[in-house]
Amino acid sequence: MRTMPVGAFPQLALVAVAGLVAGLWLLARGMAGYRDATRLADTATSRIATLAAGEVQVSGVIEPAELTLISPLQSVVCVYYRSSVDTSNDGTDVDADFREERAVGFRVRDPSGDIRVFPRAARWDAPVVLDEATGLMGDEPAGLQLRTGGAIAPSEVEREAAIAALLTVPSAPAASTLSRIGGGMGTRFGGSNGHRRYREARLAPGDAVTIIGRAVPFGDLADPTEADIAMGSDLAADDPEVLGDIAEARAAGVLEATPEEAWGNAAIPGFGIGLPVRAPELDPEAAPPPIASADQALAAERRFAIAPETLVLASAPGVPLLIAHGIPTAAVDRHQGRFVVGLLGAVVAIASAMALALLVTGAFGS
Amino acid sequence: MTAPTLAALFAVGLVVLIVAFLIVTTYNAVMALRQRIDKAWANIDVVLKQRYDQLPALVSAVRGLMAFEQDVLTEVARARAAYSPTEPIPDQAVHAEATTRAVRSLVAVVEAYPEVRSDRNVLDLQDEIERLESMIADRRELYNDQVYRYNARITTLPTSLLAPLFGWRERPFFAAAPEELARPTADL
Numbered sequence: 001m002r003t004m005p006v007g008a009f010p011q012l013a014l015v016a017v018a019g020l021v022a023g024l025w026l027l028a029r030g031m032a033g034y035r036d037a038t039r040l041a042d043t044a045t046s047r048i049a050t051l052a053a054g055e056v057q058v059s060g061v062i063e064p065a066e067l068t069l070i071s072p073l074q075s076v077v078c079v080y081y082r083s084s085v086d087t088s089n090d091g092t093d094v095d096a097d098f099r100e101e102r103a104v105g106f107r108v109r110d111p112s113g114d115i116r117v118f119p120r121a122a123r124w125d126a127p128v129v130l131d132e133a134t135g136l137m138g139d140e141p142a143g144l145q146l147r148t149g150g151a152i153a154p155s156e157v158e159r160e161a162a163i164a165a166l167l168t169v170p171s172a173p174a175a176s177t178l179s180r181i182g183g184g185m186g187t188r189f190g191g192s193n194g195h196r197r198y199r200e201a202r203l204a205p206g207d208a209v210t211i212i213g214r215a216v217p218f219g220d221l222a223d224p225t226e227a228d229i230a231m232g233s234d235l236a237a238d239d240p241e242v243l244g245d246i247a248e249a250r251a252a253g254v255l256e257a258t259p260e261e262a263w264g265n266a267a268i269p270g271f272g273i274g275l276p277v278r279a280p281e282l283d284p285e286a287a288p289p290p291i292a293s294a295d296q297a298l299a300a301e302r303r304f305a306i307a308p309e310t311l312v313l314a315s316a317p318g319v320p321l322l323i324a325h326g327i328p329t330a331a332v333d334r335h336q337g338r339f340v341v342g343l344l345g346a347v348v349a350i351a352s353a354m355a356l357a358l359l360v361t362g363a364f365g366s
Numbered sequence: 367m368t369a370p371t372l373a374a375l376f377a378v379g380l381v382v383l384i385v386a387f388l389i390v391t392t393y394n395a396v397m398a399l400r401q402r403i404d405k406a407w408a409n410i411d412v413v414l415k416q417r418y419d420q421l422p423a424l425v426s427a428v429r430g431l432m433a434f435e436q437d438v439l440t441e442v443a444r445a446r447a448a449y450s451p452t453e454p455i456p457d458q459a460v461h462a463e464a465t466t467r468a469v470r471s472l473v474a475v476v477e478a479y480p481e482v483r484s485d486r487n488v489l490d491l492q493d494e495i496e497r498l499e500s501m502i503a504d505r506r507e508l509y510n511d512q513v514y515r516y517n518a519r520i521t522t523l524p525t526s527l528l529a530p531l532f533g534w535r536e537r538p539f540f541a542a543a544p545e546e547l548a549r550p551t552a553d554l
Contacts, residue, residue, distance in 0.1 A: 027380075031387055038395045042519065043402060044511035050504035052409040055402070112504075346384060350377040357373035 009359055016356040023349025030342010036125075036322060037335035043212055045328055049112035051215050051311055055319050059210045059328055060110035062203060067104050067154060067273060072147045073200040074130055079106040080119070080323070081202040082126065087194040097196075102151065108209060108313075116306060117211060118221065118314040122321035125331065130200040144198055154274040203325055210328045211313060213321035219308025270300055392525050396534060399516040403537055406509040410540060411451060413505060414462060417498045421446045421469070424491040428472070428482055438475050442468040459540045462502065469495060506540050513537045 043057040051058070062079055071081040085098040103119045132141035203209060249255035256262035265271050265280035275292035277300075282288060292300065306312065315321040324331035425439050445465040450458070473492060476482050483489065517536045520529045528534070 027384075034387075035391060038391060039398075042395055042399050042515055044406070044508050044515060046508055047504050050501045052405075052412075052505070054405055054409075343384070346380055350373075350380060353373045353376045354370075357369035360369040 013356065013359050016352045016359065019352030020349050020356065023345040023347070023352060026345025027342045027349065030339040030345060033335040033338030033342065036123075036324075037332050037339065039212060039322065040210065040324065040328055040335065041332045045210075047112040048108070048110050048115050051115065053215050053217065053311060055212070056215045056313070057210065057212045057328070058108055058110060058115065058313070060108040060114070060208070062205050062207050062209055063107040063109050063114060064205045065105045065107050065116060067152050068205070069102055069104055070147050070149065070151055070153055071200055071202050072098075072100055072151070073144060073198050075145045075147045076129075076202065076204060077153065078202040078204040079104055080124055080126055081200060082124070083200045083202075084198075086197045086199075088197075104152070106205070108211060115215070116218075116310070116312045117213075117321075117323070118312055119321060119323060121315040122213075122323050124201075124203070125322070125324035125334070126201040126203045127325050128199060128201045130198055133197040134195055141198060152273065203323070208326055210324050210326065210331045211321065212319075213313045214316035214319045215311045215313055216316065217308060218306045218310045218312045221312060221314055270297070274300060388524070389528070392528060393532070396516070396520060396525060396528075396532075399512070399519060403509070403512050403516055406505065406512045407455070407540070410502065410505045410509055413498055413501045414449065414458070415451070417465070417495065417502065418446060418449050420491065420494055420498065421465075424472070424488070424495055427485070427488045427491055428476060428479075438468070438472050442472050444468075455538045455540055462506075462540075466499060466502070469499060510539045510541065513539050 040057070043055070045059050046052075046056045048058055048060065064077075064079065068077045068079060069081060070076070071078050072083045073085070080103040082101040083098065084100075087097050103122065103124070105116060105118050107114045107116055130141075130143050132143055134140060246255060250257060259267040265276075265282075268276045268278055268280055270276045270292055271280055271289075275290055275296055277292050277297045279288065279291060313321065324334070326334070421442060425442055429439060442465075445461065445468040448461040448464065450461075453461075473496070476488070476492065519525050520534045520536065525534075
C-alpha cells in the first residue's frame with residue numbers, strides 16, 4: 001500500500017485541525033447551553049409582586065432605571081450591548097478592531113409589578129440586532145449609525161432635549177468617529193480600506209426578558225459599584241488602622257476632604273446625566289445648564305434611592321444571574337438548540353480526528 | 367499507540383464525556399428541583415402562619431359589631447383551628463382552602479355592615495388578610511408549577527431511568543381533592 005505524508009495535504013490537515021477545534025468549541029458551548037436550558041426549564045416563573053427572597057425566575061419587559069446606555073454601532077438606547085468591529089484586508093486575516101460590552105442596572109416589569117436588576121457578573125443572552133459588513137465598494141451598511149456622543153444617557157429625556165434631537169438631521173459619521181469608538185486603534189479602524197464586519201447584540205427598554213437570579217433585600221447586596229472603603233478586606237471603614245491611613249493620606253494631600261473637592265462638578269447630583277441640583281463651575285464661555293427645581297431634584301433622588309428592605313435581583317455565589325431575551329419557553333428552546341448544535345459539533349470533532357489520524361498515518365490518498 | 371487508535375479513543379472518550387455530562391447534569395437538575403419545591407413550600411408555610419396569626423385579630427375586631435353573624439365567625443375560627451403545619455401537604459391544602467372560603471364569606475358579610483366597614487382597624491386587618499390570601503394564591507401556583515416540573519421530569523426519559531436508582535418519587539400538589547372542595551361548609 002502506497003502511503004502519502006501529511007505534507008502532501010497541508011490544507012486538508014489544516015481543515016481537520018480547524019474542524020476538531022471548532023467541533024469541541026461547539027460542544028462546550030452546547031453543554032453550557034444545556035445547563036442554562038435545564039435551569040430555565042426547571043424553575044417556575046414567579047410573579048414579581050409576591051416574590052420571595054432566594055433563587056427566582058421572573059419574566060417581563062425591560063424598563064430603564066436611572067441611566068441607560070447608547071449602543072456604539074447603532075446609537076440605540078439600551079441597557080446592555082456587546083459590539084464588535086472586525087476588519088479583514090485579504091478576506092482571511094481578521095483583526096478585532098473594536099470590542100465593547102457594557103450594561104447598566106434596569107427594571108423588569110410583569111403584570112403584577114416591577115423589580116430592580118443589578119446585572120453585575122450576569123451572563124447575557126442578547127439577540128444580535130446588527131450583523132452587517134461593508135459593501136464591495138467599501139460603502140458602510142445601511143443599519144450603521146455610529147454613536148457620536150457619550151455612552152451613558154439619563155433614562156428620562158427632558159422635553160427640550162427630545163425636541164432638539166428630533167429637529168437635528170443626523171450627519172454621516174466621519175472617519176474620525178470610527179477612530180474614536182475604535183478606542184485608540186483608529187488608524188486601522190478608521191483609515192483602513194479593508195472589509196469591515198459590524199456586530200451588535202443588545203437588550204433595550206421594551207424587550208421581553210427572562211431572568212434567573214437571587215432576590216435579595218437591597219440592604220443585603222454587596223456594594224454594586226464596589227466602592228466600599230474596605231472592600232476585599234476584613235477591615236471595617238471605622239477601623240483605627242483605616243482611619244489612620246485616611247488621615248495620613250489627607251495630610252499628604254493625596255486625599256481630598258470632600259467629594260466636591262475631589263470630583264468638582266461631577267459631585268453635583270444630576271450633573272452630566274440630567275439637570276444639576278446646583279450651578280456647576282464652568283468655563284465663562286460655556287453655556288450654563290438649567291438647574292433642577294426642588295421638585296425635580298426630589299423626584300431624581302427618589303428615583304436613585306432604594307429602600308434597604310426592597311427586593312432586588314442580583315448574582316450570588318452559586319446562583320449566577322442569567323438574563324435571556326424572550327419569554328421562558330423561547331429562551332429554553334434557544335439554549336436546547338445550542339445543545340443540538342453542540343452534539344453536531346462533537347460529530348464534526350470525531351470526524352476531524354479520524355481524518356487527521358488518516359493523514360498522519362498516510363493512509364489518506366493511498 | 368497508532369494515530370487511528372488515538373482517534374478511536376478520542377471518539378469513545380468524547381461519547382463517554384457527553385453521557386457523563388448528561389447524567390451529572392440530570393442528577394443536579396433533579397436535586398435543584400427538589401430544593402426549589404422545598405423552598406416554594408416553605409414560602410407558602412410562612413404566609414399560612416401569618417394568616418393564622420392575623421385571623422384572631424380580625425375576628426375579634428368584628429365580633430362586637432356583627433352580633434347576628436356568629437356562624438360566619440365560628441366557621442372562620444374552626445377553619446383556622448384546623449391549621450397544622452406538621453400534617454401532610456394535601457391535608458393542609460384542604461384546610462387552607464376551607465380557611466380561604468371562610469374568610470371570603472366573612473369579607474362578604476362585612477360588606478353588608480357599613481358601621482364595620484367604617485372602622486379603620488377592621489379595614490386595615492381586612493386589607494392585610496386579603497394581601498395574605500393573594501400571596502397564598504400566588505405562592506400555591508408557584509409551588510404547584512414547581513412540583514409539576516419535578517414530577518414531569520422524573521417520569522420522562524432519560525430521568526425516569528435514574529429515578530428508581532436514587533429513589534425519586536412524585537411530590538404532592540398543594541391542592542384539595544375535588545371531593546373535598548365539593549364538601550358543603552358548616553354554615554349551609
